[in-house]
Each structure stands twice: as C-alpha cells, then as structure tokens.
Amino acid sequence: MIEEKNLNLNQEMFQILIKSSSEGILAFDTGLKLTVWNKTMEEKTGKKAEECLGKFIFDVLPHLFPEETGKKFFETLKGKNSISQNGIFISGELGQNISYDAKYFPIKSGEEVEGGLVIINEVTESNSVKKQLDLLEQTIKTAFDSTPYDYWLLDAEGKFILQNNHSIQNFGDLKGKYFKDLTISPEFPTKWKTDFEKLRKGETVTREQNVFINQEEKHFYTIITPVKQNQEVMAIVGLSIDITERIKNDNIRLRNELELKTLLENSPDIIARLDLDLKITYINRTIGKISSSQPSSFIGKTYLELGMDPQEYEIFEKQARTSIKEKTPLEFENDYKSRQGIISFSIRLTPEFSSTGEVCSVLMISRETTGLEKVRNQLLENQNRLSSIMSNIPGVVFKCKNDPNWTMEFISDGVKQLTGYEVNELLYNNVLSYQKLIHPADRARLWEEVQSATDSDGNYLVEYRIITKEGKIKWVWEQGRLVNNGGFSGSLEGVMIDITERKDFEEALKKSESELKKTNAELEAYIYKASHDLRGPLASIIGLTMVAEMEIKEDQTLQFIKLIRNRTERLNDTLTNLLDLAKIKQKVLEPEHIIAEDLVNEIIDGLTNKSGLSNIEFHKNLPFKDFFYDPFILTSILHNLIENSIDFKQSVESPRISISMSNEADGIRIDIEDNGIGIGEDIRDKIFTMFYRGHDKSTGSGLGLYIVKSSVDKVGGTIDVKSEPNKGSRFSIFLPCIDNNQSETIHRQ
Template sequence: MDLRTKTLISFNITLIIIIVITLILSSTLFLTSYTQLEEEQINKDLARVRNLMDIQIEDINRICGDYASWDDTYAYVSGDKADYVAVNFVAETYENLGINVILVSDSHMHIIYEGAYDPGLQSFVPVPENLRVYLDYDSPLYHDPLSRTYAAGIISLPEGPMLITSRPVLTSDQSGPPNGFFIMGAYLDDTRITALSDAIGLPVSISAQNDRKFTKSVEPRNEWFSTGFTPFEDILGNEAFVISIEEPRDIYNQGKNTLASFIFILLLFGLISGILTVLVIDRSLLSRLSLLATHVSAIGTDGDVSRRVESAGDDELSHLGEAINRMLATIEQIQETLQESEARYRGIVNDQMEFICRYRPDGVVTFVNDIFSAYVDVPASSIVGRKFTQTLLSDDLPLFQEALTAVTPDAPATDVEFRVIHHDGAVRWQRWAVRAIFSQTDRISEYQLIGQDITELKNAEEALRESQRMLSTLMSNLPGMVYRGANDSQWTMTFVSDGARDLTGYEPEELTGSGRVAFEDLIHPEDIPDVWKTIRDGIAERAPFAMNYRIITHSGKEKWVRELGRGVYGKDGELRALEGFIMDITAIKKSRDAISEANKKLNLLNNITRHDILNQLTALLGYIELSRSDITDEGVRHYFEKMERAARTIHEQILFTRDYQQLGVMGAQWSPVRSAISEGMARLDLSTIRLSVDVDDIRVFADPLLFRVFYNLAHNSLIHGGPGLSEIRISGHETERGYLLLYDDDGEGISREDKDKIFNAGYGKVTGYGLFLIREILAITGIGIRESGEEGEGARFEILIPPGAYRLAAGPEHA
C-alpha cells in the first residue's frame, strides 16, 4: 500500500471518527439540556398546583373565620342562643359554601355541634369516624386559643383527602376571651380537582401515597407525555396523597427535531469538507511527494549524487527537496573529503604514539606505522611485504601465540602483554590489542595489532605494590585497627587492618563486606546511640569525630576503645565512606577511672575540710565582732579590724577554692560559646548594665568550667569598672590565627603596669585568683587570653582560640 492510499484512508477514518464522536456528544448534550428544560417547566406547574391548593385551603379558612368571629357563634358556644344551629347550619349553607363538615367545640374541646353533608346525596350524613383521630387534645386543630391564631391544612380520611381549618371562637369585634373552636372541612373531590386542572390548563389527578413509589418529581411516560408528581402532607406531618399532572413533551420533541437537523447539516458538511480536503491533499502534497520519492529512488539506483531533485515552491515539500539537495551536495563533498582523508590516514596513523601493525595469517606484514618502525630501529620498507617478528622472551612466547589462536568471529579481539628483547639489549614490556579480520567464510584474512611500550607502567605498578606492602606492614604493626566503611545501618566495613584480630578477636575478612559479623554488632548496646550520634554530628559538620565506647570481643570480653575518624567526600560533595582508627584504651580507661575515683575522694575531703574551716572562721568572726564592742583602746581596736579583714579574706579564698576545685578534673568537651556566656552572665546582677553578644554559633573544645571565664570577667567589671560602667560587649570573628573572642566594657580600664600582673596568682583586690584561674581554664586546651584595653577607656580581653579547638556550626572543624 503506497503513501497516498494510506493517507487517504487515514484521513477518512479520522473524519468519520470525529463526526461520530461529535454526533454522540451533541446528542447527549442537546437531549439532556431539553430534558432539563422540560423538567423545569413541569416543576413550575407543580408549584402552581401547590399554590392553588393553598388558595383553596385559605378560602375555607376565610369562611371558617367569618363564622368563628361572630357574636351569634360566641353566644351559641356560651349556651345563650339555642336556635343558632337550626338557623345557620341548613343544607343550603353547606352547598353554597362548598363545605362538607362543620364542628363546634367549647374551650374544653367538647364537641357541641357536628354536622356532615353529602352534596351528591343532597342530605346530611354522619361525621366520618376517622376524623375524630385528629380531634384529640394534642391535635394541631386545637391550638392555643389565647394566641388567636388558626390551624389549616389537609387530613387523610378513607373517604378521601379533606381540606380542613380551625379557628378560635371570638366575638365579631375579635374580642374574647376565646371560648371554643370552629372547624370546617371540605373533601378534595372531583369538583376541586377539575378546578385545579382548569386553572393550570393541564390534567390533574390525585392518588394515595402508597399507591406509587417514585424517586423523582418528573418522569417521562412515553415519547409524547411526561408526568410530574408532588406529595402533600397532612396536619400531623404524614404524607397524605400525591397530586400528579401530565404535560405534553413539546420541548423535548422540538429538541429532537433540532438535533436531527444538526446531524444532517453536520454529515453534509463533513462529506463536502472530506471530498475537498482529499482533493487538496492529493494535489498539493501526495502527488508532489510521490514525484519526489521517484527522483530520490532514481538517484539511489544510479549512484550519481551530483543529480538534484526538483524543489519548486515555498512550502514544507519544497524545503524537503532543498534539504535533500543539500544532503546530496554534502554526500558529494563527503566523497571527495573521504578520498582526501584516506590519503591523510597514513599520516595520522604514523603520528600515533601507539604501535600499529597489520599482517596476514602467514606472517607477512602489510602495514606498520613510523613509531613502530623507529621503535624496532628497522625501516618500514624493510618490514612491509616480509615476515617480521620481535624477539620475545622464551617464557612469554606462548602468551602471544595463545592470543592469536584465541580470537574467533564471535570474539574477534583480545589483549596480551609480554616481554621483548629491545634492539639495545634491554628487556621491555609491551601490551598489544589484537583484532582478527574475518572473511565472509569466517576465515582470518588479516590481523590488526595496536600496542605500546608499558615498561614504565610495569615499573610503577611494582613500586605501587611495594608501597602497598609497606603500608600493610605499617598498619599491621599499629596498636589498633585501621578501617574504611560505609555509612549504613550496619556500619559495613570494606577494609580493616590486621589489627582487628588483636582488637576484636575476629579475622579481618569476618568483619568486611558480607562477612558473618557486622562491626555494629560488636558495639555495646548501651553505647550504640551515642556512637551513631557522634558520627552523624561529625558528618553534618564535615568534621573529624572522636569518641570512646565499649565493644564485645569474640571471646565475650568487654573492651573500651577510642575511635578517631572522619567522612570521605567525593568531588561532588557526596559522602563516599568513613575512615578512621580504633584502638584499645581499656587500660587507660581503668587508670582514668581510678584517678577519677581518687579525685572524688579528695574532693570529698576538701569539702569536709573547707566546711570545718568555714565554720571555725564564722565562729572567729563572731568572737571578733563580740569583742570589738568591749574594746576601748583604739590601738587594740585597730588590730582587731586587721584580724577581721584577714579572716574575711581567708573566708573568700576558701569559697573561691570551692568554685574551682573541679578545674581539670573532668575532661575537656565541645561547648557552645553562646550557652557558656549565658550561663556565666545569669549568675550576676546585670540589671543596670547593657549587655550585647555578637558571637558566631561556634563550639569550643574547653574545660566544662568555661562559663566561669565569662562570669569572672563580668564580675571583675562590676567590682573594678567604677561608677561609669554601663555596657559590656562580647563579640567574635575568625582570623588567620584562629577565632578571636573580644570582651569589652566601658569602665575605668586597667593601668599599663597592671596588665602583666593581673593574671598572676594572688594579685588583686579580692581573692587575687579570678583572672589567674581564667587563664588556667583556657590553657587546658591551648586557648590564650590577654588584656589590650586602654586605661580610662575600658577593659578589653582578647581570647584567641587556636585552629582545631573550635567548630563553626555551619561548617567543618578548623584545623
């Protein structure tokens, strides 16, 4: 099937599908819309029926009101007008008013008159017994008479639905009090139904609710009529009956006629458009495309790329013809270039740094490049056309022969490495890529070899192996385990050194890869959360991590280890692995625990001794105070004052030793500087001082008493700053030497001669140990401090944190 036929068939099928879809959608939309219009019209007519029913009920209610609000009725209910019934409730009254039932009761709901009239029989009949169901005490007909309102609606009786109304009995001037109820009812008979039909101009019928179950208010009866339904409730809220109307489906049938006309027009338009489109496509596209294909086929048959196809016009087909002509011109140029490049091929090959050789299966060389010719120190003309081989070492000759026989049509290429004796007598390594060229009968017609001298590479590989051997020996002799592992839930090790054997009791291969033991299984269960938190924090900060934890060895023995590690990241910044060193610190841990226990006992002894001394000093100060009141000699009083000052100084120094007895006892830790500043300042009353802190979110490796540094600096400012002290500023920034913290106040400052003395033990006006111990706290982890302020302008303390002793929250450790 040619392209023209395919195009015409595809177009016609597409057109038919579009028309069919359009017809289905339009039919659905049109008929649905007309059906909705039809239902809206019927619902409007049903609403008119309900309004007319309300009007009929209101007419009966109006008549009932005339009788209920009448002095004669009021007198009759009160028992004063005996001839009221004989005069007013005659047959003509029922007929003229269109009423079937009249009931009159007193205020206690006792019926004092009841009458029922059948206009068909033209005689009085008994009041329907089922009417009494609606006359009990709780009936809506007996509403509150004092409210002077009325009740009106429908009741359902076996004889048929009845329109009924109830009004309180009043005097003609609407005064009272009400002394009873006047009730009127009329059957919804054929006369009233006919009146409804005449009023709306449509057939109206009535049926009991249980005669028909319906789910919607409008239902089509056939193609020509639809029926609308509306239910009515009685005065008790129960469904009494259903009124239905029947309307001709003029709107729906008009819609069907309109749709038929639309379908006819659409089919006619589609037929005409299809014929015209097919003619236009065939004339402007398919015939020209067929002619273009014929020309291209002719050029392909004779192989004359210098010919050109016709490309008249300015549309896509003419552009295609121009593109084909450009392609033919390009092919023509490529053919010319190919001939030139073939001449350049030998020059390119000869300029390669690799050796290139081609020879037949019989060993006759067909081509060598200049680099190979120079390597073997034999002219190419003396090699090509002859059998030529290098001198291979006898041990390696089988390797080369095996490579030549290993190639097959399915695997025509292989690699081989061997040693040759160079023309200068040296032994050289060579690597060759051997490719066999097979004929159509799968026979080898030629070998093509590309090779290079790899002697230096072999020497480098040997040097690398020696380096790896040295590294392996070094790691094997380390007192611990070097590792490289993945950052996964099992802490999978990809490499562990031989030190793993002494550290864990497991062989290295048992801990690596898919070995039977994951390193996480060796970590003490209580320590696993802290271990992973430390690693995650180090990774998040791109910083080295260090931690101590316990492991369970192969023999079940518990060991304390210290791990130093860090993440290894690729050029893309992604985490590649974890590397580090783990060593046994069980003995160190036991020693530290022993020292810690000894320190606890010493601290306990210090506390007891300090407590006793303070008690004695308190007693001494009390005795001095008591004795001073009895001393009249000024000389003796002077000595007592010196004794008191000395005792108080001793008291302050003893308290000072209590604050700093933990100095250096606990190990240094990473502490947030901002938190240390806040903790230190919170211990002082700075209500009259303006405090500003502008420090990066950094952590410092320092003694846990770091907060005492900022406390003592601020305490000194409060004591020695003078009355002009109003502000304390703490700031910080990175420098080439590390992170510099600056503490400034606007007090009196420190004199030049005191700058070098203030950090000495015992120098000062209070205890003399505040700044001394600040320097000692910082010096534990190599942090320095100096005073650089100007006297009279305030004090300035510079705290220099060296690289490696601080971490910025958003970056790695500075080292």
C-alpha cells in the first residue's frame, strides 16, 4: 500500500509504482479531467488509458456521479487528506458491477492543490467469500441446534464450552461444568477417567451408556473425538445419539425370537426349513416322534439321505420342486416308515423369499394324521347322532345374530313344522328374515325383553306370536342365551317350542274361571238371600216353641216341642254362619278403632248360652290396649275359635282357654290355646274344610273353622295348628296390616 503523503507526479519512482501497482490508480486535475489511468484500471474496466486520459472523469465513469461519490472528488480538490469510501461500484469489462474501497488524496504543489489521486482496492471477491463464510456459519449453527442428536464441545481440560439445543433439553445447561462431574450413572466417573486418558492421547472413544433422565432410563450411543492442532489436543467434540427405541426394539425382537423359538420347539408338528437342494437347515425337536437321533444330526442332509423310502421321497421332492417353481404353498399327504411302523403325515410346504423376491428356502410343517380317519368317522357319527336328536326335539334349535332382523345363522329342520318355511328360506334372510314372522304387535316387546334380559345375565325367556306361511297365528315359547363371539352384539342360541295348544287351553281356562267366578258370586248371593229370608220364619218358629214350652204341661208333647226348638236353633246357627261366610267373601275391609279387652269380653259374653261355659277358666294376655283393624274379620276369627275350644273341652280336667294377642312387625299375632280333647293327626288337614265335622261330639254346622280360614285368607294372613289328642290344641294366627294407620298404631302401642 502506498503511504499516505503528498505525491509529486514528476517523480520517476512514483510513475513506476503507479504502473506496477495491483491497485487501481487514477488521477485528475482541478477540472476533474483524468491525468492518470494505470494498467490495473484498464484490466478492471476494459478501457484503455488513451481513451480515458484528458476526459471528464464522470464521462468515463458516469456511475460515479451520485452525490456521495462526487462529493469525495470535490473535497479532495479542497485539500482534504486521505478520504476513504467503501462500497463504490465500477462496471467491469463484461458489464458486471465490481465493488471497491477507495481512498482519495490531494496532489499539491506547495500549498496549492493541482489535482487529486484515487487508489481503488477491489473487494467484490472478499465480500463474496465473507458472505459464503457467514452463510456456512449460519448453516452449521442451524444444523448444530436443530439436529436430533446431542452435540457438545469441551476444552482440553474437559470443561463444557458449547452445547446444542437438543443436548441442553436432555441434560440441562452444562456450560462451565466439567464432564467428569456429571452424575448420569454410578459407574460413569470411573469410565470417563479411562476415556479421558485416551482422548488426551488423541484417540477417539465410542461407548453405549445408560442414563436416567427425569426418572426415565434412556440409552445413548456416544462418539467423542479430540480436536488437534500440531499434534496437541485443543478441544474435545462429542456426539450422543439416543438409541432407546432401538434398544427397546432389539429387546422386543429378541423376545419375539425367543417366543418363536419356544413355539417352534414345543409345537406338536414337525417344523423344518429346507434349502433349494432340499437339505435340512433347521428342524425342531418334535422330530423325536419318528427318530431317536438328535435334531442336529439332520442338519445338512436330505430326507432321502436320512432313510426315507425312495418312492416316498420322489413324491415329496416333486411337490417341493413344484412349490419352489410356482412360488406357492402346497399341501399333500405322505407316509413315513419309522421304528413304530408306518406313520401318516399331512405336509404343508411354504416357500420363503429373499429381499430380491426369489425363493431362498422352503418351510415344511408336518402334522401326524395316522389316527385322523378314525377321528373323522367318530365326528361323522357324532354329527349324525346330534342330527337325530335335534330332529326329534319337539321344537326348533337355532342360532341367530342379536340384530333387529334376528338373522338366522343356524336353524334345525323343526322350523318347517313350526313356521311352514324351509330352513334355507330363513338362513341369513335368504327369502325373508325371522323378524317378519313375528306378529307385528309383539315385535317391539320381544326386542326390549331380550335386550333387557341379555344385558343383565345373558339368559332370556320369552313368549310371543308368529304368523306362519299359511297365515295361521301360533304362540312360541323361546329360551336362549347371549353368546359373545367377538362381535359387537354377539349371537343368540336357544330353543323354540310351539305352545299354541297351551295358550288356547289357558284362554279357555281363563274363560271358565271367569264364568265360575260369576256362578260363585251368583250362588253366594243366593245363599245370602235364602239364609236371610229363612231366618225370619225360623225366628218365628223358635218364638212359638218357647211359648209352647210355657203353656204345654204334657211331658211327651213338651219333649217334642224342645226337640223342635233345638233343631230349629241349630238350623238358625247354620244360616247365621252361612250369612257370615257370604259377608266375608263380599266384605270390603274397613279398619276401625278396637279396644282389645272389650272385644274379647264381648265375644265370651255372647257365648253364655253355651253349655259348660261357667266352669271354664279363661286366661287373657292382651299387652296392647287398642288398635285399628276390621272388626267383623277379627270377631269372626275369635268367636269361632273360642266357641270351638268350648265345644271340645274335656270333662275330666278343669277346662282352660288361653287368649293371647300381640303386635308383630307389620301385623297382629293371635294365639288361642285350650286343654281340650285335641285333634288327631289323621284329620288335621281336613278341619278347615267346609261342613267337615271330625268328632262324634260335634253338634255344630261344620262351618266354624272354615269361616276362620276364610277370614284369615281374606286379609292374606296365615294360620297354624298344633294339637295332641287328649292334651289340647293351639291355633296360631298372623293377620297382616290392612292399612298404614293400623301399622302405625300397632307399633306406637
């Protein structure tokens, strides 16, 4: 570079420097006309000195005329020293713009400025290189930060001086820390000490390392290499690649290979791999079924070399060659002579292909079929037996999809008799779906009942109507269960039975029952009316006999009158019982307030005309004073049971009757116990029968205990009898509550 000082153009040395300079040099006078244009300017611009000298500088280089550049020329002529300008452009020989840095110097003679000198350095190439270097630096930085691997740089002492983003995410910001101080695993410090010694010697280290990051174990493959200058290690560069997924996949592959090997070795079939010469390259240990030799003794040999019959091997070889040639699996049967005799095999050959798509080996699976024919015959026999059973079942066996069409997947031949349709018409809805056979009024109900039942325990039982092919309506009883066959809705398996006759009988029975109820109601009404109408005349007869007894003195006539009165009173009692029975049947239960002791006393007082009442000892146990119940029902029960105990007392012992009433959960307990003659076991089941009299002492109508049973049944209660001849009887009755009031009252008391 020419030193900055006032230059004298008349000096010969200066002229030589201008001509030989690698820098572009031009000079101009005070009129801005060119006085110097050196070789370098000629080379850069393509303009010769003869063309430029003496010409106005802005005519030669018109692009220099902009205000900034022009200003530099004028300032130079004013005498300013060493003016610099960066980034001026001069058109080159090929028309391209070339970038320059320029320095302007004034040319003086004494103190007077005579012109100016411009020294121009080309910077186009250096700027381009700089841009490329900047771009390369940015590219490297971007790649460094965006790569999915961990990059890091250590100084010669093992201290972190740089990490990429991925490394920071995995291990945190380690800048300024020493590699040896990392706590990624217990054995790491010892390993790093060994590795660091190798790196200081200029060796590259590779290692697989297990690291725990956020309590998760990861595997890394790490490459660490030294950066050397003049054989001296200046820095250490590291690259860590996360190979966790690869390790996992390797473990899965190894496990799969182990499982496959276990499966192959324990398969009941003989599995072998043959090369293209049909030599065995692998065979599992199941070969022990036909040979005492170890599997290893089969490797590298053909079945012919291992002793297979030549004719059998010829069949086998033909099939194997065909499978290889046509690149397709083949199955065939073959026999093998072993130490146990002839063994039959079903053989499947499957070609295996290389990465180029060519057959490279054949996988052979051999399954013993020696006893297969016997099994087939047994299966056929079982199938025939099952078909015979199903054809004799009084109904239809089926399997259908659990869909709105009840799509039949199997249905037995009995469907023809039930519906009139053939099996193939209903299978898979070929002609029509089973849903179309179901009576329209029953379709929605049937679907809801089946879905509800199968949602709970999988079993269902339904009855519905179908319309047969002939248009008849039949009733069907169907029982089945839901079978989950891997689909979303599963299938239904079950049996259908024609119950049309049963339904017709039930309908007739309902009609008969209705008519019987009507007849019974009419009969009860007649009995009630007849009993009621007869009581008036009977009362008159009883009254007349009582008058006659007072007037007539003749003994024989009086005896007849008493007899007539006695028979009339018995008839009146029977009519009274019949009236009570009719009332019970027609009664609407109406609970009323009852005082327990008053009710019992009233009933006993009403029986004062019974013979022998005076010497009976009554025991009353009434723990609660009052309650609500229907008084007619309660009176009928107590009256008839107490009267029954009076009628069948014993004369030998002092007669005793115990009456007990107590409250229980949701009802009343009544116990009537006596020490009378008792009831024999042979008649105990008959005592509640209408008009039954089980003892020669009985003088009643045979309706008392029947009325008790009817009263208990009316309220839904229970009655229990314990009795022993000559020791007495105990009647235990439970009467449930007949409304909320009564229940609350009982519990309150």
